[in-house]
Amino acid sequence: MALQENLSKIRDFFKSNVSINDIEALLQFPPDTLVGIDQISAEKLAQQEINTIEDLAKINENNPPEIRGIPPIILVKWIKIAKLLQKNVSEQVKLQKKLLMIGLDNSGKSSILAVAQDKFSIVKDLLPTKGVKRERLDFFGYPIISWDLGGQIQYRENYYFNKPELFFTEVDLILYVVDIQDENRFEESVNYFEEVNKILKELGETPPMVIVLHKSDQDLRKTLRWQKNVATVKKEFDPIIEKYEIDADYIDTTIFQKETILQMFSIALKKISETSEIIEHILLDFSLSVQGRGACLISLDGLIFGSYTKDKVDEKLLHNTALLLQTLTNFHKTIGLKQEHVLSLEFHRNGFTIRGEKLFEYSELEIPVFLWTLSEQPELVIEKIKYFRDQLLPLINLFL
Ligand SMILES: Nc1nc2c(ncn2[C@@H]2O[C@H](COP(=O)(O)OP(=O)(O)O)[C@@H](O)[C@H]2O)c(=O)[nH]1
Ligand SMILES: [Mg+2]
The missing domain is CATH 3.40.50.300 (P-loop containing nucleotide triphosphate hydrolases)
Structure with a gap:
C-alpha cells in the first residue's frame, strides 16, 4: 500500500524521538527535528529566518545563503532533504482522502x-x-x-x-x-x-x-x-x-x-x-499510537480483515507468525485445552514481540478474531488495547 510505504520513507529522515501523526504539519517542524541537524545549526538557520522545514525547502539550492558555521555543501544537503520531504508530503496528502x-x-x-x-x-x-x-x-x-x-x-x-x-x-x-x-x-x-x-x-x-x-x-x-x-x-x-x-x-x-x-x-x-482500506487506516492509527511496527486483524479460520505494517518483511513476519500461532491454538483446542485469549511470542534477541489478543467473535459461527501486533514496546500495546476495544472496535464492526 502506497500510503504506508510513503510514511515510512518520510519517517527515516526524522530523529527517532519525533512523533509524526499529522503529515501536513510536518513541514512546519523546526529543522533540528531532522536527522543530522543539531540545535546550534538550527539556531544559525533561525537567524536567517529559516525556522521550519518548509522554509528550508524554499531556498534555491543552486544559490544558498552564506551561513557562518554551516558549510555550503552541508546546507545544500539539508535543502535537498527538505525539498524531498515537501514533495513526499504533497504526494501523501493527495493519497489521503479529504x-x-x-x-x-x-x-x-x-x-x-x-x-x-x-x-x-x-x-x-x-x-x-x-x-x-x-x-x-x-x-x-x-x-x-x-x-x-x-x-x-x-x-x-x-x-x-x-x-x-x-x-x-x-x-x-x-x-x-x-x-x-x-x-x-x-x-x-x-x-x-x-x-x-x-x-x-x-x-x-x-x-x-x-x-x-x-x-x-x-x-x-x-x-x-x-x-x-x-x-x-x-x-x-x-x-x-x-x-x-x-x-x-x-x-x-x-x-x-x-x-x-x-x-x-x-x-x-x-x-x-474500500472497507479494507478503512480498516487499514484504523490499524495504522493504532499501530502508530503504540509505536508499533504493524498490526493486523485475523480470524481464527485465517481470514485477514486488514493489515498495516511498516514494510513487506514485517508484513510476512506478522502474518505468518499470527497464522501459525492460531493454527497451534486450534490444535490445543482439539486436545481439550481451553482457548487462551492472548497469544504472544517474544523475540528477545531481536527486540520485539508478536502478540495476539482475541477481540471479538465473528459471524453466527462465533469465530474468534485476533488483533495482532508487532512491537518493540509490547507494554504500550497492552496499555492501549482497551482503547482499541472501546473506540475502534465499534467502528470496525460497522465495516465487517
Ligand atoms: N439538542 C442538540 N443540540 C446539539 C446537538 N449537537 C450540538 N448541539 C448544540 O448546538 C449548539 C451548537 O453546536 P456547535 O457544535 O457549536 O455548532 P457549530 O457552530 O456548527 O460548530 C451547542 O449548544 C451544542 O450543544 C444535538 O445533536 N442535539
Ligand atoms: Mg463550531
Missing part, C-alpha cells in the same frame, strides 16, 4: 467532531465557532476539515467563497450539516448549499455528499415536528441535488447517541474508500 464538513454556524459541527474524538463530556461548554476559524479532526488518517458557512458575513463577502479553489479543490466528500431543529434557518442553509454546489461546478469538482440532519434527538424523532422538518428540508435540498447531479445521502444524527455519529462517518467513509 472530507469537508460544512454547514451554518450553530448547526453542531464542533459537537460532532468532539463526539468523534470522544470528548463528549465537554460538548456543552463549546461556543459557536465565529468567523473563519477552521477545525480539523484526523479520523484514522482521513482529515476532516470543518468550518462555518453562516454567521454575520454574507457568502458574497465570505473568504471561502472569494478563494474557493483554496478550500473546495480535491475534496473527496462533503458532509453538509443542517440543524433540523432550527426551522428559521432552513432557507439560509439551503442557499449556502446551492452556493457551494455552484462553486464546485465551476471548479469541475463532483464530490459525493452526506447531508446530515443533525440534532435529531431521540425524543424529537418521535414528534410530528421532526417529521415535518425532515420533509421540508428534503423538499428544499432534493431539487438542488438533482440539478447538480450530486451523489447524496441523508442521515440523521444526534450527539446524544454517539452511534449515530459513528454511523454517519462510516457511511461517509464507505462512499470514498
Whole structure:
C-alpha cells in the first residue's frame, strides 16, 4: 500500500524521538527535528529566518545563503532533504482522502467532531465557532476539515467563497450539516448549499455528499415536528441535488447517541474508500499510537480483515507468525485445552514481540478474531488495547 510505504520513507529522515501523526504539519517542524541537524545549526538557520522545514525547502539550492558555521555543501544537503520531504508530503496528502464538513454556524459541527474524538463530556461548554476559524479532526488518517458557512458575513463577502479553489479543490466528500431543529434557518442553509454546489461546478469538482440532519434527538424523532422538518428540508435540498447531479445521502444524527455519529462517518467513509482500506487506516492509527511496527486483524479460520505494517518483511513476519500461532491454538483446542485469549511470542534477541489478543467473535459461527501486533514496546500495546476495544472496535464492526 502506497500510503504506508510513503510514511515510512518520510519517517527515516526524522530523529527517532519525533512523533509524526499529522503529515501536513510536518513541514512546519523546526529543522533540528531532522536527522543530522543539531540545535546550534538550527539556531544559525533561525537567524536567517529559516525556522521550519518548509522554509528550508524554499531556498534555491543552486544559490544558498552564506551561513557562518554551516558549510555550503552541508546546507545544500539539508535543502535537498527538505525539498524531498515537501514533495513526499504533497504526494501523501493527495493519497489521503479529504472530507469537508460544512454547514451554518450553530448547526453542531464542533459537537460532532468532539463526539468523534470522544470528548463528549465537554460538548456543552463549546461556543459557536465565529468567523473563519477552521477545525480539523484526523479520523484514522482521513482529515476532516470543518468550518462555518453562516454567521454575520454574507457568502458574497465570505473568504471561502472569494478563494474557493483554496478550500473546495480535491475534496473527496462533503458532509453538509443542517440543524433540523432550527426551522428559521432552513432557507439560509439551503442557499449556502446551492452556493457551494455552484462553486464546485465551476471548479469541475463532483464530490459525493452526506447531508446530515443533525440534532435529531431521540425524543424529537418521535414528534410530528421532526417529521415535518425532515420533509421540508428534503423538499428544499432534493431539487438542488438533482440539478447538480450530486451523489447524496441523508442521515440523521444526534450527539446524544454517539452511534449515530459513528454511523454517519462510516457511511461517509464507505462512499470514498474500500472497507479494507478503512480498516487499514484504523490499524495504522493504532499501530502508530503504540509505536508499533504493524498490526493486523485475523480470524481464527485465517481470514485477514486488514493489515498495516511498516514494510513487506514485517508484513510476512506478522502474518505468518499470527497464522501459525492460531493454527497451534486450534490444535490445543482439539486436545481439550481451553482457548487462551492472548497469544504472544517474544523475540528477545531481536527486540520485539508478536502478540495476539482475541477481540471479538465473528459471524453466527462465533469465530474468534485476533488483533495482532508487532512491537518493540509490547507494554504500550497492552496499555492501549482497551482503547482499541472501546473506540475502534465499534467502528470496525460497522465495516465487517
Ligand atoms: N439538542 C442538540 N443540540 C446539539 C446537538 N449537537 C450540538 N448541539 C448544540 O448546538 C449548539 C451548537 O453546536 P456547535 O457544535 O457549536 O455548532 P457549530 O457552530 O456548527 O460548530 C451547542 O449548544 C451544542 O450543544 C444535538 O445533536 N442535539
Ligand atoms: Mg463550531
